[in-house]
Amino acid sequence: MIREQATDKRTLKSIRHEADLLVVGGGLSGVCCALTAARAGIRVLLVQDRPVLGGNSSSEVRLWVLGATSHMGNNNRWAREGGAIDEILLENLYRNPEGNALIYDTILLEKVVLEPNITLLLNTAVYSVEMDPNNGAETSSRIKSVSAFCSQNSTTYELVAPLFCDASGDGIMAFQAGAAFRMGAESREEFGEKFAPSADYGELLGHSMYFYSKDTGKPVRFVPPAYALQDITKIPRFRSFNVNDYGCRLWWIEYGGRLDTVHDTEIIKWELWKVVYGVWNHIKNSGQFPEAQNLTLEWVGQIPGKRESRRFEGDYMLTQADIVEQRTHDDAVAYGGWSIDLHPADGVFSEKPGCNQWHSKGIYQIPYRCLYSRNVGNLFLAGRIISASHVAFGSSRVMGTSAYVGQAVGMAAAVCTRQQLRPADLTGTKLKTLQTELMKTGHHIPGLRLHDEQNLIHQGRLSASSELDLSELPPDGPLIPLRHSAAQMLPLTPGPVPKLTFWAISTQETTLTVELRRSSRPDNHTPDITLETKQIPLHTGKQSVSLHFDTPMTDTAYAFICFGENEAVFIQGSQLRMTGLLSVFNKTNPAVSNYGRQEPASDIGVDAFEFWTPERRPNGHNMALRIEPALRPxxxxxxxxxxQRPTHQPNAWVADQRDTKPTLTVQWDSPKQIREVVLHFDADFDHPLESVLMTHPETAMPFCVRDFVLCNDRNERIYEHSDNYLSQQVIRFDKPVETRSLSLHLNAMNGSAPASLLEIRCYQ
Structure with a gap:
């Protein structure tokens, strides 16, 4: 029994925690920041004001995770984000291909709690920031500590660290620390952004709320709450509602862009509840949806998914030109690729389309200077609050990109900790160190290659049991109708284009247009340059057709063999799939504003170009081709x-498909003491891996090695692994292995693709 005498005042229980890095915000950006920093060896405090991790991707909101891949609806090939976010999404695919948001929650929590360097505080909200009064000669201020409160255990926390990262979405810590910020849209003149919105369109994106329904197998009635929206016609798009769309397919149930999206969030939430329950009342009780008779309302979001509020200023501000022109930055540490996606401020009540998306021709770099405060010296920025204009924010805000930025911040914090630096001090060779350490985790930075002097593979001689010579994609697959133009991507090198043979089936005499195209940038995959066009007469029936292109390739890049739309023609497909090879189609994907071709109606500073996108498996077969001479990429x-992924070339070793024991061997002239081996496999960076709602055809990518064995120079097994589905495997030996060679045996794949490996690294 506890009994206390009456008193004037009591204080709450208080706990003090210290760490090297304090991360405020447990959305995907904060989670990936914390994981990356902890795995790099520093102590991390992760503070989350909700009971689960994941932010907008969690079971509380249930938005799918997307980034540069954009539902495979743009021209960004092999663009899914790597590193910690890749690991999370691949784990989710393996355990949860159905997209159950609750299972996804457990994966995020498991990843965090298994890291010994992370202290996680859930249901804990930061409410106060203490600044360091002893900055010395520094011109910028510094955070000393923050105070937080957990409502579930009635405890306050004093959280102390030399480095802080705000990944909270609204910037609760950065705001109180006095960090410079913006809210709303810049004028067109400030950064020369022609896509800057008008006052009529509005300056802020709103919040959204989703619902799920369930078929109970028997009639279910619905009595709406008194606050449900009564007049559904107040929503201009009300005729779009149906019984099939639910969850984040209803992203356009959005509101709040005319309000203060920080302090008016509760007001916005109530308005969204009114809309959701009004929509469900319309579906259940209007009489227009008899198919809804057995449906019940299974789940409605309790908190809105936020898009935009404060954006904090760094030493550089990302702008529209950085995205559209794909500008390069010496301090690039991440990338984006989602469209510039702005929404009308009136959201669901607007007469305008729910979004206005404009894509660039490829992915763009995000510089490190956007990821720390320009006036608070020990404050990193991550997630949607990074230093970006409102227009650029329209692209960088999405969760896949936000998580990627978080990873860059986590590694930057680790480098700063080891070298006792402030965030702004990471320049020159120190910045190169950051880029190197990021790329070692599988974190791709466009335009950069990993130069790791410690990697012993560079000192050895490589040999393989076989190397695939691509002389044929055999004609054993389904017929591909040319209801839309289609293309086979082929990795070519400078010089003559090989002689190609394809197989066509025509229902009548016709002429087929075939083009040789390439992208204006070697690392892009927008076929915006036509090198040569041929008109090929076809007779009725099946026939083989030879292609001789006279125009040579001038550099190493993917060529597109484009077959023009022709309702009378089918192209023979192939069952053979392999790393770094894709077919693409000039189809539409309205979900990401892809209507086959992007054609801005006015001068808004974006490019006009065609979309050529893959089909999802089990579709999306390569086109059958005979290639002479064979390609050897x-x-x-x-x-x-x-x-560590396909870019301008496959960047992989691929064994011959007839090789029953594919093996890669590295040999050294003298014995090496091997402590660590890092392997990178092809987990299909072209597949977007949406985390919820959508289902996937596999639980592991068919190009990824499933079982492998590592042997020493005496052909003894020193490591073996079964049931792999991740893109990176790090092998650490308790005792160093002394050997003059390592042999990696790729014993089984997760699919029928030839065995492949993107990278191997060894360290003493």
């Missing part, structure tokens, strides 16, 4: 070229 040497 799959050499073993690729595993040490510093690129």
């Amino acid at each position: 799959f050499a073993a040497e690729n595993v040490r070229n510093g690129i």
Whole structure:
């Protein structure tokens, strides 16, 4: 029994925590920041004001995670984000291909709690910031500590660290620390952004709330709450509601862009509740949806998913030109690729379309200078609050990109901790160190290669049991109708284009247009340059057709063999799938404003171009081709070229498909003491891996090695692994292995694709 005498005042229980880095905000950005920093060896405090991790991707909001891949609806090939976010999404695919948001929650929590360097505080809200009064000669201020409160255990926390990261979405810590910020849209003149919105369109994106329904197998009635929206016609798009759309497919149930999206969030939430319950009342009780008779309302969001509020200023501000022009930055540490996606401020009540998306021709770099405060010296920025204009924010705000930025901040904090630096001090060779350490985790930075002097693979001789010579994509697959133009991407090198043979089936005499195209940038995958066009007469029936292109390739890049739309023609497909090879189609994907071609109606500073996108498996077969001479882009040497995914080339060793024991061997002239081996496999960076709602055809990517064995120079097994589905495996030996060679045996794949490896690294 506890009994206390009456008193004037009591204080709450208080706990003090210290760490190297304090991360405020447990959305995907904060989670990936904390994981990356902790795995790099520093102590991390992760503070989350909700009971689960994941922010807008969690079971509380249930938005799918997307980034540069954009539902495979843009021209950004092999663009899914790597590193910690890749690991999370691949784990979710393996355990949860159905997209259950509750299972996804457990994966995020497991990843965090298994890291010994992370202290996690859930249901804990930061409410106060103490600044350091002893800055010395520094011109910028510094955070000393923050105070937080957990409503579940009635405890306050004093949280102390030399470095802080605000990944809270609204910037609760950065705001109180006095960090410079913006809220709303810049004028067109400030950064020369032609897509800057008008006052009529509005300066802020609103919040959204989703619902899920369930078929109970028997009639269910619905009595709406008194606050439900009564007049559904107040929503201009009310005729779009149906029984099939639920969850984040209803992203356009949005409101709040005319309000203060920080302090008016509760007002916005109530308005969204009114809309959601009004919509469900319309579906259940209007009589227009008899198919809804057995449906019940299974779940409605309790908190809104936020899009935009404060954006904090760094030493550089990302702008529209950085995205559209794909500008390069010496301090690039991340990338984006989602469209510039702005929404009308009136949201669901607007007469305008729910969004206005404009894509660039490829992915763009995000510089490190956007990821720390320009006036608070020990404050990192991550997630949607990074230093970006309102227009650029329209692209950088999405969760896949936000998580990627968080990873960059986590590694930057680790480098700063080891070298006792402030965030702004990471320049020159120190910045190169950050880039190197990021790329070692599988964190791709466009335009950069990993140059790791400690990697012993560079000192050895590589050999392989076989290397795939691509002489044929055999004609054993389904017929591909040319209801839309289609293209086979082929990795070519400078010089003549090989002679190609394809197989066509025509229902009548016709002429087929075939074009040789490439992208204006070698690392892009927008076929915006036509090198040569041929008109090929076809007779009725099946026929083989030879292609001879006279125009040579001038650099190493993907060529597109484009077959023009022709309702009378089918192209023979192939069952053979492999790393770094894709077919693409000039189709539409309205979900991401892809209507086959992007054509700005006025001068808004974006490009006009066509969309050529893959189909999702089990569709999306390559086109059957005979290639003379054979292409040889799959050499073993690729595993040490510093690129861990297909870009301008496959960047992979691929074994011959007839090789029953594919093996890669590295040999050294003298014995090496091997403490660590890092392997990078092809987990199909082209597949977007949406985390909820959408289902996926596999639980592991078919190009990814499932079972492998590592042997020493005496052919003894020193490591073996089964049931792999991740893109990166780090092998650490308790005792160093002394050997003159390492042999990696790729014993089984997760699909029928030939065995492949993107990278191998070894360390003493």
